[in-house]
Amino acid sequence: MRAQIALYVGLGLLALVAPFLGLYPVFLMKLLCFAMFACAFNLLLGFTKMLSFGHAAYFGASAYITGWLVTVQGWGTLEAILGGVAVSMLLGAVIGAIAVRRQGIYFAMITLALAQVVYFVCLQAQFTGGENGLQGIARGSLLGLLSLGDDRAMYYFVLAVFVAVFLFIRRIVHSPFGQVLKAIRANEPRAVSLGYKVDRYKLTAFVLSASLAGLAGSLKALVLGFATLSDVSQGNSGEVILMTLLGGSGTFLGPFVGANVVITLQEYLSDLAGSWVSVIIGAIFVVCVMVFRRGVVGEIQRRFGQRSD
Amino acid sequence: MTRNSKFLALGALLGLYASSPAGAAADQVVIGDIDDMSGVYADVLGQAGVDVINMAISDFGGTVLGKKITVLSVDHQNKPDIGASKFREWADQNGLTMVLGGSNTGVSIAMSKVAAAKKVPFIAIGAGGASLTGVDCTPYTVHYAYDTTALGNGTASAIIKEGGKTWFFITADYAFGTQLQDAATKVVLANGGKVLGAVRAPLGTTDYSSFLLQAQASGAQVLGLANAGTDFSNSLKAANEFGITKTMKPAALLAFLTDIHAATLQTAQGLYLTTGFYWDLNDQTRAFAKRFFAKVNRMPTMDQAAFYSATIQYLNAVKAVGSTDSDKVMAQLKKTKINDFFAKDGYIREDGLMVHSMYVMKVKTPAESKYPWDYYKVVKVMTGEEADGTQPDPSCPMVKK
Numbered sequence: 206m207r208a209q210i211a212l213y214v215g216l217g218l219l220a221l222v223a224p225f226l227g228l229y230p231v232f233l234m235k236l237l238c239f240a241m242f243a244c245a246f247n248l249l250l251g252f253t254k255m256l257s258f259g260h261a262a263y264f265g266a267s268a269y270i271t272g273w274l275v276t277v278q279g280w281g282t283l284e285a286i287l288g289g290v291a292v293s294m295l296l297g298a299v300i301g302a303i304a305v306r307r308q309g310i311y312f313a314m315i316t317l318a319l320a321q322v323v324y325f326v327c328l329q330a331q332f333t334g335g336e337n338g339l340q341g342i343a344r345g346s347l348l349g350l351l352s353l354g355d356d357r358a359m360y361y362f363v364l365a366v367f368v369a370v371f372l373f374i375r376r377i378v379h380s381p382f383g384q385v386l387k388a389i390r391a392n393e394p395r396a397v398s399l400g401y402k403v404d405r406y407k408l409t410a411f412v413l414s415a416s417l418a419g420l421a422g423s424l425k426a427l428v429l430g431f432a433t434l435s436d437v438s439q440g441n442s443g444e445v446i447l448m449t450l451l452g453g454s455g456t457f458l459g460p461f462v463g464a465n466v467v468i469t470l471q472e473y474l475s476d477l478a479g480s481w482v483s484v485i486i487g488a489i490f491v492v493c494v495m496v497f498r499r500g501v502v503g504e505i506q507r508r509f510g511q512r513s514d
Numbered sequence: 515m516t517r518n519s520k521f522l523a524l525g526a527l528l529g530l531y532a533s534s535p536a537g538a539a540a541d542q543v544v545i546g547d548i549d550d551m552s553g554v555y556a557d558v559l560g561q562a563g564v565d566v567i568n569m570a571i572s573d574f575g576g577t578v579l580g581k582k583i584t585v586l587s588v589d590h591q592n593k594p595d596i597g598a599s600k601f602r603e604w605a606d607q608n609g610l611t612m613v614l615g616g617s618n619t620g621v622s623i624a625m626s627k628v629a630a631a632k633k634v635p636f637i638a639i640g641a642g643g644a645s646l647t648g649v650d651c652t653p654y655t656v657h658y659a660y661d662t663t664a665l666g667n668g669t670a671s672a673i674i675k676e677g678g679k680t681w682f683f684i685t686a687d688y689a690f691g692t693q694l695q696d697a698a699t700k701v702v703l704a705n706g707g708k709v710l711g712a713v714r715a716p717l718g719t720t721d722y723s724s725f726l727l728q729a730q731a732s733g734a735q736v737l738g739l740a741n742a743g744t745d746f747s748n749s750l751k752a753a754n755e756f757g758i759t760k761t762m763k764p765a766a767l768l769a770f771l772t773d774i775h776a777a778t779l780q781t782a783q784g785l786y787l788t789t790g791f792y793w794d795l796n797d798q799t800r801a802f803a804k805r806f807f808a809k810v811n812r813m814p815t816m817d818q819a820a821f822y823s824a825t826i827q828y829l830n831a832v833k834a835v836g837s838t839d840s841d842k843v844m845a846q847l848k849k850t851k852i853n854d855f856f857a858k859d860g861y862i863r864e865d866g867l868m869v870h871s872m873y874v875m876k877v878k879t880p881a882e883s884k885y886p887w888d889y890y891k892v893v894k895v896m897t898g899e900e901a902d903g904t905q906p907d908p909s910c911p912m913v914k915k
Contacts, residue, residue: 336688337620341627
């Protein structure tokens with residue numbers, strides 16, 4: 206436990222000074238956004254054992270809505286983020302309500318199919334700009350007080366949100382509600398026989414995960430200034446699964462580590478290998494599944510005999 | 515042990531970042547090339563685009579104002595997000611002084627927003643969309659090689675004069691395709707023609723059968739192909755295989771030399787197309803083409819020639835003003851006439867469009883072609899004003915009304 210606290214403090218300090226170590230703030234922010242996305246996804250996969258194949262739908266939809274609210278409707282930054290999150294929450298509620306009735310592969314297929322519907326809506330709808338995407342999304346300011354135009358200001362804002370989300374997820378998992386989720390993960394029929402309304406718990410977890418994924422998408426749109434089809438595409442859904450599994454699903458730090466590895470590789474390999482990046486990352490995924498199934502953090506914890514939480 | 519292992523993990527994470535690029539290089543002139551290196555437009559510019567920039571730099575002497583000239587390049591994979599974020603990163607991290615924009619209008623529009631925000635000159639070459647100097651114009655954008663307006667004015671009017679009055683479009687489904695279709699439609703309507711229908715095909719489509727059947731069912735005389743790169747050669751080949759070219763006349767609204775090469779003369783013969791450059795126009799173009807051929811074993815496309823020309827223009831401007839300051843360089847670029855193998859008396863208009871002569875070409879028959887890459891004959895030379903109008907685009911906010 207003490208080691209864990211020391212690790213979190215260490216990571217926190219590192220994150221605070223990172224922009225002054227010559228690391229590129231926009232890259233760090235992108236990293237945090239995807240780490241947040243992976244943590245949200247992990248809430249579903251790691252702690253409830255529901256594998257969604259369509260999480261990009263919530264991430265991307267929220268990015269588009271936030272972008273649209275800022276550029277077309279002229280909303281402020283915080284309101285636009287909340288607007289984006291509200292839409293992804295709604296989307297999560299609708300898709301989740303349909304999907305949680307099924308399990309395993311059928312659950313995955315329903316989330317995949319409905320996410321593809323969202324993708325095609327984004328491709329065809331006028332407000333998203335189709336193939337061109339939404340461009341020039343201004344970052345605005347925090348309640349009119351602190352301008353987020355500066356990369357460092359924006360970085361600390363994103364960092365604060367990420368830490369809040371991270372702690373929030375920890376809180377959820379350790380709460381009685383989280384214990385029920387873990388019970389469902391371990392043995393669903395048993396949870397039913399104990400009298401828990403399992404579908405309701407699953408739906409709540411689904412909506413929470415979708416909303417947090419949406420929050421990550423909103424922030425990404427503001428950080429980079431655009432929302433495009435890549436955000437909402439199937440590839441993005443696959444990437445978040447990859448990040449979570451690579452880092453270690455069902456661990457708190459796993460998705461964060463996984464997102465770090467994947468985004469960093471993409472960043473540096475894109476210069477060298479172009480579109481081969483996806484092949485290389487695919488190969489890494491295969492190695493991960495064959496050699497260390499619990500993911501990086503999962504394996505470390507197992508080796509040194511620590512419980513998964 | 516546990517604590518050690520955790521710090522080990524932390525250390526490993528840190529190690530990942532150790533290779534981060536650090537700091538801007540103020541003593542360098544950095545030219546970025548953001549282009550499709552592996553997708554449907556890779557042949558139009560692609561890797562050869564990087565070669566041609568390097569060729570221009572070594573012809574210039576490798577340095578300007580005593581500063582080394584370096585080139586950065588990236589494959590944007592036709593994704594606006596990759597293009598824009600690389601541009602931003604280079605501007606923030608690598609001391610970027612100018613960007614040459616490769617193919618894809620959607621990506622270029624995204625990049626132009628970054629150019630405006632970061633105040634870095636952006637010379638769009640591979641992209642055709644006229645909105646780059648219209649609604650999407652910025653003080654730092656130059657649209658150098660061609661635009662959709664010129665393509666419409668060239669090809670569409672040539673075909674209408676031959677009697678092709680009714681049109682059906684197969685359009686690449688993004689900014690470039692729709693703008694090209696709009697430009698051609700304007701010309702068709704202005705000359706008393708009619709557009710009977712249009713269908714949008716996603717970028718990178720390989721199966722055109724359903725689109726072609728719709729085109730055939732429309733009964734139009736002309737099949738307008740508002741696409742480019744391998745999309746163009748695939749759709750043209752498919753139209754041939756379906757026998758549609760017997761009843762409809764295909765119109766290449768944008769075709770590059772490499773596309774004609776890929777489609778073969780057998781398929782492409784008799785096509786009209788509009789281009790800003792052809793390697794076999796005169797001794798100057800042939801001299802450049804010969805050097806280019808020696809390097810990449812192909813003849814240069816319009817865009818590759820424009821890459822060379824634009825690099826030299828930019829370096830000359832830097833030399834003339836004695837700095838890489840974006841505003842000074844842009845002012846210098848806008849007041850300099852462009853006279854080289856690529857353009858005669860070209861000039862950069864208030865809205866950022868480089869106005870220069872355009873050529874309406876007809877693709878030769880296999881019998882007419884006397885030597886390798888002998889593909890076009892000139893039908894008409896349009897002055898820059900004929901191609902793009904005499905006035906700057908009023909939808910550009912910078913244009914004084």
